[in-house]
Every structure is written in C-alpha cells, then in structure tokens.
Amino acid sequence: DAKTTQPTSMDCAEGRAANLPCNHSTISGNEYVYWYRQIHSQGPQYIIHGLKNNETNEMASLIITEDRKSSTLILPHATLRDTAVYYCIVRVPSGTYKYIFGTGTRLKVLA
Amino acid sequence: SAVISQKPSRDICQRGTSLTIQCQVDSQVTMMFWYRQQPGQSLTLIATANQGSEATYESGFVIDKFPISRPNLTFSTLTVSNMSPEDSSIYLCSVGAGGRSSYEQYFGPGTRLTVT
Numbered sequence: 761d762a763k764t765t766q767p768t769s770m771d772c773a774e775g776r777a778a779n780l781p782c783n784h785s786t787i788s789g790n791e792y793v794y795w796y797r798q799i800h801s802q803g804p805q806y807i808i809h810g811l812k813n814n815e816t817n818e819m820a821s822l823i824i825t826e827d828r829k830s831s832t833l834i835l836p837h838a839t840l841r842d843t844a845v846y847y848c849i850v851r852v853p854s855g856t857y858k859y860i861f862g863t864g865t866r867l868k869v870l871a
Numbered sequence: 872s873a874v875i876s877q878k879p880s881r882d883i884c885q886r887g888t889s890l891t892i893q894c895q896v897d898s899q900v901t902m903m904f905w906y907r908q909q910p911g912q913s914l915t916l917i918a919t920a921n922q923g924s925e926a927t928y929e930s931g932f933v934i935d936k937f938p939i940s941r942p943n944l945t946f947s948t949l950t951v952s953n954m955s956p957e958d959s960s961i962y963l964c965s966v967g968a969g970g971r972s973s974y975e976q977y978f979g980p981g982t983r984l985t986v987t
Contacts, residue, residue: 792972792974794975796969801961801981801983802980803875803925803963803965803979803980803981804914804965804978805978805979806965806975808975809975811972831940847913847914851974856917856919856927857902857974857976858904858919859904859916859976860916861906861913861914861915861916862913863913864913
C-alpha cells in the first residue's frame with residue numbers, strides 16, 4: 761500500500777514557485793522521502809530525496825517538517841517543461857530497496 | 872547514474888500471445904525492478920529481479936503470468952504471457968544504485984503494450 765498522499769492536481773503560473781505537498785504520517789524514523797516526476801510517456805525521473813534535513817539541488821528544494829509527517833517539494837521558478845506528474849515516495853527500509861508509488865500530483869504550469 | 876534501454880519501445884499484440892520485453896543497463900547493477908503502468912494510473916511494482924536469486928513478485932502478480940529472467944548484472948527480461956486487453960499498459964524497468972543514504976532508482980523509457 762502507498763504510504764503517501766498527495767493532491768491530485770495543481771496549477772502554477774510560469775516563473776512562479778511551485779509548492780507540491782506530500783503527507784507521510786506513518787513514516788518510520790529511518791525511511792527516506794523521495795521525489796520523482798514523470799513527463800508524459802517517459803520513465804520517471806529522480807528529483808531529490810531527504811531524511812530529516814531540508815535538501816536543495818539544481819532542480820528543486822525539499823522541505824521536511826520536524827515531525828517528518830509531511831514534506832514539500834519546491835520548484836523555485838516553474839517553466840512549461842516542468843508540467844508532469846510528481847510522485848512522493850517513502851522508501852521501504854526492508855532491505856529490498858523497492859519503491860511503492862502513490863497516485864502523484866499532476867502539475868500543470870500555465871503560460 | 873545509469874542509462875537504461877528497453878526493447879521494444881512499443882508493440883501491438885493479439886490476445887493469447889506472449890511478449891518478452893528486454894531491459895539493458897549500461898553498468899552492472901544488483902537491483903532491478905519491473906513496473907506496470909496502466910492507462911492514466913500510477914506505477915505498480917510487479918517484481919524485484921536481483922541477479923543470483925529468483926524474482927520476488929508483489930501481491931497480485933505471479934510468475935506464470937510474468938516470468939522474469941536475470942541472466943547477468945546488466946540485463947533482464949519480462950514476459951507478459953497469454954495476454955488479454957487488460958494487460959495493455961506501459962511496462963518499465965528500473966535499476967537501483969547507491970548506498971543507504973544515496974540510493975536512487977533509474978528508470979527506462981518504458982514499453983507501451985497494446986493488446987487487441
């Protein structure tokens with residue numbers, strides 16, 4: 761079963777920050793939060809991941825709440841090419857390293 | 872990172888037939904996964920295919936329907952057997968790489984299967 765919940769869809773104006781929330785209230789202390797995106801008809805693309813601290817890379821920032829029950833992916837300056845389905849994933853810490861995908865958020869960046 | 876290719880990229884098949892999908896990686900990896908993505912849906916894990924062991928199937932997926940081979944560290948195949956229209960989906964392979972804190976999965980481009 762998916763361990764994350766995300767809004768079904770969101771819109772964002774081009775050039776503005778896109779803030780995508782994710783709830784993972786049953787997360788365990790050693791589970792990482794991952795974000796991927798899937799642009800139409802392509803394989804999912806890694807964006808960022810984190811455990812406790814906020815993380816930033818060239819694509820996005822990840823803000824994880826102190827209780828780790830939710831997180832937010834931030835695309836600082838959304839472009840039309842960021843239109844995609846964004847998946848928040850909690851990595852199963854069972855040693856199998858498998859992902860369980862939730863339903864994701866369909867982000868539409870508007871011109 | 873890892874570069875993954877899949878063959879075929881798409882196919883149209885008749886019900887009752889079988890299709891074997893190939894997944895090739897440009898580096899040696901231990902962990903490999905197969906997913907199914909039905910139209911308009913999220914990804915569902917079919918099985919984990921680690922080299923040197925039998926594939927581990929998720930609930931709802933069985934070896935007779937989705938046999939998997941993993942002959943070496945750079946290659947795997949997934950067969951969709953005795954196909955029906957309900958098997959029309961995108962099938963994706965992925966590989967896992969990295970350690971506990973740096974682990975990532977890299978995905979192939981997918982194989983779009985239509986069963987008529």
